[in-house]
Amino acid sequence: MTEHALGQTPFPQRQLGTGGPLVGAVGLGCMGMSQSYGSPDDTESLAALNRAIDLGVTLIDTADVYGAGANERLIGPVVSRRREEIVLATKCGFVADTDPGSAPGGVDGRPEHVREAIRASLRRLGVEHVDLYYLHRVDPDVPVEETIGAFGELVREGLIGHVGISEASPENLRRAHATYPISALQSEWSLFTRGLEVDVVPVCRELGITVVPFSPLGRGLLTGTVTSVADLPENDMRKSMPRFADGNLDANLALVAEVQSIAGEHDATAGQVALAWLLAQGADVVPIPGTKRVKYVEENAAAATLALTDSDLARLDTLRPAGARYPEGSFAAKLAHQPT
Structure with a gap:
């Protein structure tokens, strides 16, 4: 399926928000190039980024916190050179630890931080503006109207093109959108x-906000390629995640076998089926699978042309995993609207 899909027809496109830019139906998340999933491989990561753009994967997603700024610096030479070919997204709101391999140290939604953060991101990326700027997480100590109001000022100044928000509750999403139109919500x-x-997607559709799913492959679990945490690098965050824990992993791989069964019927991979399922949820969905490998960039892009049957979708809709998204009480769980 991968070879058949690539280069045969124009890459499918979807629109961000109401009147926002058109982007490839599948984007690219760049976080894993610099943190969380083993040691970086800059050469392969940049090859993967260039290959993605060549294929029509135009929504390129990073953040100031990824690798404590290292990810923006890594992709900067490519995105600045190929600026007119892409829709560039980055984020602010987390306070990055100075250690590239560590977790964020907190959140900061103050308007003055937003201004400092965008200018630092632009310097690292080597560009004059970004097309989509997300509030990475809502700061519980700063009214979301104040933070998004600062984003609106950045639009008027030409530093950002459109405003996004990540992992927001329906209430915060409405409040943010009432302050300045939100083009994209990024959530898992x-x-x-x-x-x-249950509650976020309906609000997005009411307000005309595109949903940009991160971790659309379940942090690799839905591909069936992770069969034991012992095979993961020591610095891979999945070693501490509940869905990869003893007992849960075996139960989840049994569910992945159903995805693989459907994939076999389409001459596809399990990962492609998982992405095609998301794309089938609506034309306002643009998943951003992350990878640092050319092979997976090509595989993920090809999912944009995979059409699942109603029967396939019904079978997939029944799958429910064992284990929560994040460890109980973790920093990420506390800030996520949907902890599970």
Whole structure:
């Protein structure tokens, strides 16, 4: 399926928000190039980034916190050179630790921080503006109207093109959108993370906000390629995640076998089926699978042309994983609207 899909027809596109830019139906998340999933491989990561753009994967997603700024610096030479070919997204709101391999040290939604953060991101990226700027997490100590108001000022100054928000509750999403139009909500959504379908996705559709799912492959779990945490690098964050824990992993791999069964019927991979399922949820969904490998960039891009049947979708809709998204009480769990 991968070879058939690539280069045969124009890459499918979807629109960000109401009147926002068109982007490839599948984007690219760049976080894993610099942190969380083993040691970086800059050469392969940059090859993967260039290959993605060549294929029509135009929504390129990073953040100031990824690798404590290292990810923006890594991709900067490519995105600045190929600026007119992409829709560039980055984020602010987390306070990055100075250690590239560590977790964020907190959140900061103050308007003055937003201004400092965008200018630092632009310097690292080597560009004059970004197309989409997200509030990475809502600061519980700063009214979201104040933070998003600062984003609106950045639009008027030409430093950013459109405003996004990540992992927001329906209430904060409405408040943010009332302050300045939100083009995209980025939250975790996959066959194994379904919580936002209850209350967040309906609000996005009411307001005309595109949903940009991160971790659409369940942090690799839905690909079937992770069969034991012992095979993961020591610095891979999945070693501490509940869905990869003893007992849970075996139960989840049994569910992945159903995804693989459907994939076999389409001459596809399990990962492609998982992405195609998300794309089938609506034309306002643009998943951003992350990878640092050319092979997976090509595989993920090809999912944009995979059409699942109603029967396939019904079978996939029944899957429910064992284990929560994040460890109980963790920093990430406390800030996520949908902890599971």
